[in-house]
Amino acid sequence: MSADPIAIARALIRCRSITPEGGGALDYLQDLLAKAGFAVRRATFAEPGTAPVDNLYARIGSKKPNLVFAGHTDVVPPGDEKAWGHPPFAGEVVDDRLYGRGAVDMKGGIACFVAAALDHLAARGGQPKGSLSLLITGDEEGAAVNGTIKLLRWAAERGETFDHCILGEPSNVEVVGDTIKTGRRGSLNGTLVVNGRQGHVAYPERADNPIRGLVTLIAALQAPLDEGSEYFDPSHLEFTSVDVGNETVNLIPGRATARFNIRYNDRHSPAALKALIELRAKAAAAGRVHYVFDWQPSNAEVFMTKPGPFIDLAVAAIVEVTGRRPKLSTSGGTSDARFIKDYCPVLEFGLVGQTMHQVDESAPVADLHTLTAIYRRIIERYFG
Ligand SMILES: [Zn+2]
DSSP, X not given: OOOOHHHHHHHHHTSOOBXXXXXXXXXXXXXXXXXXXXXXXXXXXXXXXSOOEEEEEEEEOSSSOEEEEEEEOOBOOOSOGGGOSSOTTTOOEXXXXXXXXXXXXXXXXXXXXXXXXXXXXXXXXXXXXXXXXEEEESOSSSOOSSSXXXXXXXXHXXXXXOSEEEEOSOOBSSSTTSEEXXXXXXXXXXXXXXXXXXXXXXXXXXXXXXHHHHHHHHHHHTSOOOOOOSSSOOXXXXXXXXXXXXXXXXXXXXXXXXXXXXXXXXXXXXXXXXXXXXXXXXXXXXXXXXXXXXXXXXXXXXXXXXXXXXXXXXXXXXXXXXXXOOEEEXXXXXXXHHHHTTTSOEEEOOSBOTTTTSTTOEEEHHHHHHHHHHHHHHHHHHHO
């Protein structure tokens, strides 16, 4: 009898694991994986100012190569639970759809990989040809400081090495098999402060209005950053807030602030990007606007897993199961792949992302079976 991804997904959805709460999701996985012969270890990470979070590492086999699946059992809050047609933590299946918070992001994806791994092991007498591992965190949707980044270091300190990683985030746009994510853009946040001189609005000649200078700089910084690259869309700078904080109608403020975010591609390093932005501001200011930049620390650098045998075998497995040739994409926000890429090549492939983080998040039951079949073929081809 083959493992049932729907039953596993339903059990996981019933755990109320809103970051940083574990809700029993990792206990459930530990039990399931240990019964199949995995050595399962847990690690709780903490740091001042953040809630401690529980994580799990499971491995079966001791030989190379070690194929690791990465995922998160934590979920975003459901919002108003009364707005849901199907309760967010019930794991209901209605009209061949599985409902619940995490159905696609990403308890469903974890369930599919676990089912595929159990089936693969059962067919091979309980042992893989190399090693099969799972890195499962409870801190992805939150601050992501007590999760994958520390779990990877923790595993490395214990001599664990990874050869290739599949991250089970919902990568597909319309149907299972349409998209593999092979990289992600970087993300950088900055604040621009323009300093002027406060004064009476009726006597502007005695003041220096920083809003004028800020508008000049904002206009200059919105110029295109590049035209994209072979694997990436153009980089993009977007202002997210403009603040003066002035409650008075007859006062020219003394300072004006703007915040912005840049999603950048592989044509830039963070340092070069900052230098480019500061150069553009300097040219626009022409010595007349007094400003400073404050760059927030970032742990989201651009990365790309280059086409090669690992991506090829995933593509082949998807074609074999669905008849679809997936697009290789680097779009979307950041994910834990930004941390994994420092340890081994990583690709992202999971369910269809359409309903993630929404009310009545759900996945067709058929999609979970398709994804399980694809993961199984990836595992078989990998250890071929
Ligand atoms: Zn996710």
